[in-house]
Amino acid sequence: MVSPATSRLAASLRPLSPPGKSRFDRRLAKILTHAINVFYEKGYEGASMRDLSRTSGMSLAGMYHYFESKEKLLFLIQKHTFTTIVDELREKLVSAGDPEERIRILILNHLEYFLANQKAMKVLSHEDEVLKNGFGAEVRAVKREYYRICIGLLEDFKRASRLTFSPRVAVMSLFGMMNWIYTWYNPRVDGDAAKLAGEMGDIFLRGIRNGKNAKKAARVN
């Protein structure tokens, strides 16, 4: 029942390394994609390991052996998604310019990943509080890291332009603008990630830029 392929897959899962580009990582990514589809269609609570096994083509015993529980599958999906977004953002920020430009990179990076992985993003939004204990703590740590990077970008912008907005409300408003997309996005009407990122970036950056101090700064200079 346990093929050499799934055995190697298991090896690549323990310890859980961030998915890279090996054959087994690709196999893992494929199973996670199937799991995302099932959670997307049935919701996490409504999905069973049997559904997950049927859809991914792995035997039920194999599913239990390698993934232990649907909780672990949800954990792998969440960890994989947030780690990928954070890694890609870091990479793009290495060579990036001024504070405004860096916030625009954050928005584009988020929307590009989001629109390319809409089902995953819906599953993440909906099952945000399901994971408990170690799994939950590990995912929260990656999310906190992402939040910390984003707050840092906003604080750099705030300092550089002498503004007064609350970085917390601003960053959560921005996440809301971006994450809500899965309820309304229509590629034929709304265009691609770059177009949307431009429009949302305009609204957001103008919105936080023109605070009281911005007016004061404009008068002083």
Added chain:
Amino acid sequence: MVSPATSRLAASLRPLSPPGKSRFDRRLAKILTHAINVFYEKGYEGASMRDLSRTSGMSLAGMYHYFESKEKLLFLIQKHTFTTIVDELREKLVSAGDPEERIRILILNHLEYFLANQKAMKVLSHEDEVLKNGFGAEVRAVKREYYRICIGLLEDFKRASRLTFSPRVAVMSLFGMMNWIYTWYNPRVDGDAAKLAGEMGDIFLRGIRNGKNAKKAARVN
């Protein structure tokens, strides 16, 4: 098994009038509140009529007799929520002033309802696409009406200030900012609806105001 009270409740449910303030409307509202709690805790897919009956204190047979299905309960929750938000907004807009003021009223109305009914709003966000056929169509009609009112407010503002933003992206960005709150709102850190509505209103209104045409208009005047 069917008490006079539940029989009168049933009478008040058919035809389904928007909840008002009668004794039976209050009873209905109470059962809906229990149902919201169950859907909130277990998700719609994970909740059973048995859970709903246990929590609300109505017999299982009574639940089936008066509510028919959990789908109908979700329908009542969605319809009640959106109808209330739309009715309250309309009422507040009757005497409201300039286009900016009217958008601020929309934001405050949405956030006030939202923060007072956070569990309901999470259930609505998560179970957005569950309802099919007649139930789904009826809820979509109320939501479309709300969307239409909001787009109208943005278009009035756009015309009055000669701006160029896309009302669709703008209104969906605003909904995202407001609806995402259930994932992060902490009353001790973030204050009440009025404070948040002020901050989000500032970000949003400045964000849509300072488009290309705003600059042009400023030069012309």
